[in-house]
Amino acid sequence: MTALTYRDAVREAIREAMMADPRVFLMGEDVGRYGGCYAVSKGLLEEFGPDRIRDTPLSESAFTGIGMGAAMGGMRPIVEIMTCNFSLLALDQIMNNAATIRHMSGGQFNVPVVIRMATGGGRQLAAQHSHSLEGWYAHIPGLRILAPATVEDARGMLGQALQDPDPVLIFENALLYNDSADVPADQRCDIDRAAIRREGADISLITYGGSLGKSLEAAHLLDAEGIGAEVLDLRVLRPLDEGAILSSVAKTRRALIVDEGWRSGGISAEIIARIVDGGFWSLDAPPARVCSEEVPIPYPAHLEEAALPSVEKIIAAARTVMGR
Amino acid sequence: MTALTYRDAVREAIREAMMADPRVFLMGEDVGRYGGCYAVSKGLLEEFGPDRIRDTPLSESAFTGIGMGAAMGGMRPIVEIMTCNFSLLALDQIMNNAATIRHMSGGQFNVPVVIRMATGGGRQLAAQHSHSLEGWYAHIPGLRILAPATVEDARGMLGQALQDPDPVLIFENALLYNDSADVPADQRCDIDRAAIRREGADISLITYGGSLGKSLEAAHLLDAEGIGAEVLDLRVLRPLDEGAILSSVAKTRRALIVDEGWRSGGISAEIIARIVDGGFWSLDAPPARVCSEEVPIPYPAHLEEAALPSVEKIIAAARTVMGR
Amino acid sequence: MDHPAGTKVQLNRDHCLTLLREMIRIRRFEEKCAELYTVEKIRGFLHLYIGQEAVAVGVMQALGADDAVVATYREHGHALARGIPATRIMAEMFGKQEGCSGGRGGSMHLFDKANRFYGGNAIVAGGLPLAAGLALADQMQAKPGVSTCFFGEGAAAEGEFHETLNLAALWRLPVLFVCENNLYAMGTALGLSESETDLAAKAASYRIASEAVDGMNVVEVEAAARRAVDSIRRGDGPRFLECRTYRFRAHSMFDPQLYRDKSEIEIWMKRDPIVRFRDWALKAGEMHDADVTRIEADVAAEVAQAVEFAENGTWEPVDTLLHHVGAESRL
Amino acid sequence: MDHPAGTKVQLNRDHCLTLLREMIRIRRFEEKCAELYTVEKIRGFLHLYIGQEAVAVGVMQALGADDAVVATYREHGHALARGIPATRIMAEMFGKQEGCSGGRGGSMHLFDKANRFYGGNAIVAGGLPLAAGLALADQMQAKPGVSTCFFGEGAAAEGEFHETLNLAALWRLPVLFVCENNLYAMGTALGLSESETDLAAKAASYRIASEAVDGMNVVEVEAAARRAVDSIRRGDGPRFLECRTYRFRAHSMFDPQLYRDKSEIEIWMKRDPIVRFRDWALKAGEMHDADVTRIEADVAAEVAQAVEFAENGTWEPVDTLLHHVGAESRL
């Protein structure tokens, strides 16, 4: 066991992958000389050199597409898009190429690229720098979408993603980078299944990424009210681990989705649709959700807080679902 | 009453707006000399000249952003993005600017731009030319999303959209362009509400755009089986007319969503979530959905057909919801 | 791929016959496609390359088996010239399983692993980053390949063009950008889409060496491509090759061609790359009428066989609809 | 806006005082911002303009009230020089309702309708199309405005830069592109991001006339901006102005500056635009020490007042959270 921050965990995962496989390299804006805009890649340039830790110009579409081309050419690139806010500039490459080339080529070509990006709000960065788009990306067939919410997953998921023959997008909630936890040395990690982070019998809090911590805290507080909340960390947003969702809800008969994405058309809706489809008759109450309000994220702390999911909102919504 | 095609209806709407308001102009790829890639704007260059019917280079991001800037500068631009498949290239401008500028500026500036684009599959155009992204765009606060499914709406919505002080995206399903219908001369049109296209007591088919015709046909066939299907055309995908959805389902107690978008994370899920949230206790069966399969659209006719919603699938799903 | 790479065009009889045969293969194949489109054997969009054959054929002569090719939706000619069998291309146009993309792609998405043919990309300029990425992979693995990317002049207005040319030059990637300047992007003439219509000047602004050639002259194209590929293989970084050409047919099968005069088309048709090269080669004594007759006969047979192959091809069963979304191993 | 537009710099005493005062206003305002950031009055990202003041101040002299301005996240200087009151800017940085964006935007999103100040855009190169669009609106309405767009040299790598410059030139839009070349985009030096580091050569590739000036010299900037604006107003189409400058501080408050040497910063600090201009003006007799003292005192008072205004500002109530998503009339 070693205590690591989430930031260090990602860095260690990159290092390990680069040491194990010469085909792996990292490219993105300021990953090298600057040390990564969240200091994730700090020191890696010195260790691996500029050929494998590649600073790119501000050209999101081209360098993402170049990563995909390099993947088809035999490399295993890790493309870092600084934040998901800028990934919109690369979306054509992601949706029209990464997600379709295997299909369009009848299975001849695959694109084993890993695209990492920071996501989420909560740092007063306002409307253009606070998107939570991971759930939205999960709409696209051909992609695997990961949302590591724990230090252990930050450490473990990247290596698995690099083993995947198809494009994998990893969304790292920027508020998590300073989280710290012990991580087992030879942990095993999958990128297929959701994980129950806390057991409970009365209600399932279904969440991921930056909202896991809030959900756990809410669950803890709900306990004091006699409400046993199970917390399910989705981990993988596409394909969804529907089995895990349905079996948790089959047990608790009540569900609350906690999602930092905007409410309408968010992945929260998809989870509700799956629950209704697979578990309608066992529900004791309609599934509910706590999401971001439908507003571009405002700058002032109090408004931003009001716009994002919070422990209080989760507790209040859970009480409603419980009929209290 | 005049009989018009959907294509002519859009053209008439553009003409009327341009004649009524000198601030209105049309810009996009091949809207002028070529006559529009779907012949929508054929003849308009001759009528209005190259200043107001502007052919643009292949620069989706810039000309969309330029349309937005021109809107802020006092014009009322209609930006045509040839198809939604290419709109990904302009998504940064749409999500980070069009949808946020009013908010970021504290309400000082607004962006009265109308962005039209063709959408949908069904023409064997394969994986990069068959997206149905309107439901996906409906996730973004700050945008109004329209999906005219009838000739009348094709004729009426554009003018209303140009009156709107905020950005409006209009998705025209390309399979509808040849549809023809009588349109009342002085019709009134809103861009707020859903419309019941067929009344029925047993199940609500909730749909929009290219799937309306299929849903109506299915409703007609279901009638013969003694199933009275109400068909609700959403018309506006953002903001959703939740009242209309809930009151239809309150009556029928059963709902089936028909949506050409991919299933997971599509707007179909949002509609289910709204129904569950607002009408859970009155439901006689879990709402179901018929969507596109989770695959990039394949080229061959039989596979494409299998990937998209069809009358048969709607009927089969409706029967299941009815418990037959 | 049996085209030997090298720096100079060897204009002997054999090579002349090859160049002519390759161009005629494309022409006759596509004429047949147009026919098959009207009887709805081929569906979707169909973009004919007729008139531009000298570009694909000329450039392919300079490439070897290790090189990668990325093309657009107007890529039948490139696929044929690259060596993908006509049978498999035609089957793809029909949407049959035996097609070079298993039927999933159709006309706009021809792919072939054996020939390192990476599509068939239908988003304008979307293939450029892929080609640069393939080149980066070769560079990082110290492989000798040159990645060649074909695109139309319309692509030059896209941001991805700019970003990719800059990165390719900055990183000295072994990539050959072949811009097929046929003067129109659908109905938009170059002068209506570019403030600077000299595409070589554009390339120069990224410090990429460029050459502009008569794209209706297959020998000139080949010679320029060989020079470019040679320089790239020496490690000099990317090159840009503008081929000035013209499409004789409509943009796609839906285009009424309101934007250009018949007379302009006629002028260009006088420069038909096949007729010009054939007449030159006959005059130069590199071939005889009988050779041409034989080529035409061979090609007719090849095309007929391709159609038959496609006709006899099979439809993928609907049960496997969800294949090729992700690796089967991950399902 | 009280800066008279015209083609020549009138270096009289009054104007010298204005230039110096404007630059000092920015400097002192931002020094205070840095302080306020450490005590968490200002949050989020804070990008200081210190070192680059001559650019915003010089360019703004050439603009009139009808002109539009589009800037980046590093825009406090532009906002001040454009005439937005320091009080309202500081209140915005605090997130107070009295801020120039009602508190919603913060440091990266200063907006002001009265001054035609269109942000505060935090997506690199995202403001360029907006500026071109504002220019198009002016052109189509036969208004005399010049839209001025400020951006860093890092933006030149983005596709939107390319697309916008081409369109602006193609349509001869009245837009002035001001590239503030401070040598770094975060930690990436220009030479690591551009194959061609001469930005004027880039502009030329779109047939846009350009000029590169010493961005540490306010008079030179003003003179070049006046020439450019004059040409644009005459209908000659867009112009590109590269201002060679340097940011003295970190990229944002989180940047440990691993990518550049202290010595490099020191060399540039010797060219401090404020010191240089002040010393020159003193020597030239255009002003006296007492003027400088008075300016400093005035500015100190102005900054203090701005802070007080911001402190006394009010928080928007949480009930109105959903305002400003769409027009209230449409709710």
Ligand SMILES: Cc1ncc(C[n+]2csc(CCOP(=O)(O)OP(=O)(O)O)c2C)c(N)n1
């Ligand atoms: C990004 C994008 N925008 C628009 C289109 C629609 N479109 C297809 S081909 C084409 C013209 C392209 O012209 P050019 O690059 O010159 O190639 P050509 O067709 O002349 O070979 C257009 C506008 C597209 N496929 N992709």
Ligand SMILES: Cc1ncc(C[n+]2csc(CCOP(=O)(O)OP(=O)(O)O)c2C)c(N)n1
């Ligand atoms: C599209 C996009 N990519 C990345 C970023 C993150 N980012 C913010 S500022 C910056 C550097 C920009 O450098 P430059 O354009 O030279 O302006 P400067 O900061 O030097 O004023 C980067 C990479 C962003 N805001 N937008």
Ligand SMILES: [Mg+2]
């Ligand atoms: Mg062309």
Ligand SMILES: [Mg+2]
């Ligand atoms: Mg810079």
